[in-house]
Amino acid sequence: GNSxxxxxxxxxxxxxxxxxxxxxYTATGYPSLFWYxxxxxxxxxxxxKATKADxxxxxxxxxxxxxxxxxxxxxxxxxxQVSDSAVYFCALSDNxxxxxxxxxxxxxxxxxx
Amino acid sequence: DSGVTQTPKHLITxxxxxxxxRCSPRSGDLSVYWYQQSLDQxxxxxxxxxxxxxxxxxxxxxxxxxxxxxxxxxxxxxxxLELGDSALYFCASSETExxxxxxxxxxxxxxxxxx
Numbered sequence: 001g002n003s004x005x006x007x008x009x010x011x012x013x014x015x016x017x018x019x020x021x022x023x024x025y026t027a028t029g030y031p032s033l034f035w036y037x038x039x040x041x042x043x044x045x046x047x048x049k050a051t052k053a054d055x056x057x058x059x060x061x062x063x064x065x066x067x068x069x070x071x072x073x074x075x076x077x078x079x080x081q082v083s084d085s086a087v088y089f090c091a092l093s094d095n096x097x098x099x100x101x102x103x104x105x106x107x108x109x110x111x112x113x
Numbered sequence: 114d115s116g117v118t119q120t121p122k123h124l125i126t127x128x129x130x131x132x133x134x135r136c137s138p139r140s141g142d143l144s145v146y147w148y149q150q151s152l153d154q155x156x157x158x159x160x161x162x163x164x165x166x167x168x169x170x171x172x173x174x175x176x177x178x179x180x181x182x183x184x185x186x187x188x189x190x191x192x193x194l195e196l197g198d199s200a201l202y203f204c205a206s207s208e209t210e211x212x213x214x215x216x217x218x219x220x221x222x223x224x225x226x227x228x
Binding site: 093 | 156
């Protein structure tokens with residue numbers, strides 16, 4: 001079956017540090033890949049997505065590249081802010097069937113001033 | 114704001130009771146999904162409806178049921194509630210029923226506490 005594995009958190013960084021959150025996946029076919037973010041007390045928001053190999057999704061300074069050879073979709077940001085503190089979820093949608101999402105367990109990011 | 118509206122935002126109820134969670138999808142979206150987020154299980158897909166018909170089923174208990182109405186809003190019914198049903202229940206919607214590149218948008222969730 002499909003699965004998503006994320007690095008365990010929390011990830012603790014100082015403001016302006018470089019961020020990487022690792023995500024690898026197992027899926028049949030050619031899934032679409034997503035990063036969702038959940039700010040404290042809020043729902044899930046789509047952060048970025050990529051639908052085919054070598055695509056790079058980007059938004060709000062975050063980016064992730066769909067690497068089929070390593071089955072990875074690592075999230076990166078060059079300079080984090082305190083306002084980026086949230087839980088980040090990597091997810092995939094199996095395009096061989098219906099577009100239900102399989103999520104990783106989430107990685108909490110804490111950014112201090 | 115994703116455009117997906119869920120009510121109620123918070124709900125506290127006793128074991129054995131029944132509750133109904135409501136969801137209005139984004140304008141124009143025909144698919145509605147329900148997810149459960151709990152500390153031990155993470156985010157689990159429950160069920161999907163497309164234009165009123167059930168399309169996919171995930172880890173949904175027999176005590177739970179859902180439906181999508183002609184105006185496309187959806188309700189998730191949870192009955193014979195147990196302490197372990199305490200969780201954040203998300204509704205999500207998308208334009209189509211599946212396949213390549215479909216993006217799913219989430220509401221803010223309904224917090225259910227069973228005491």
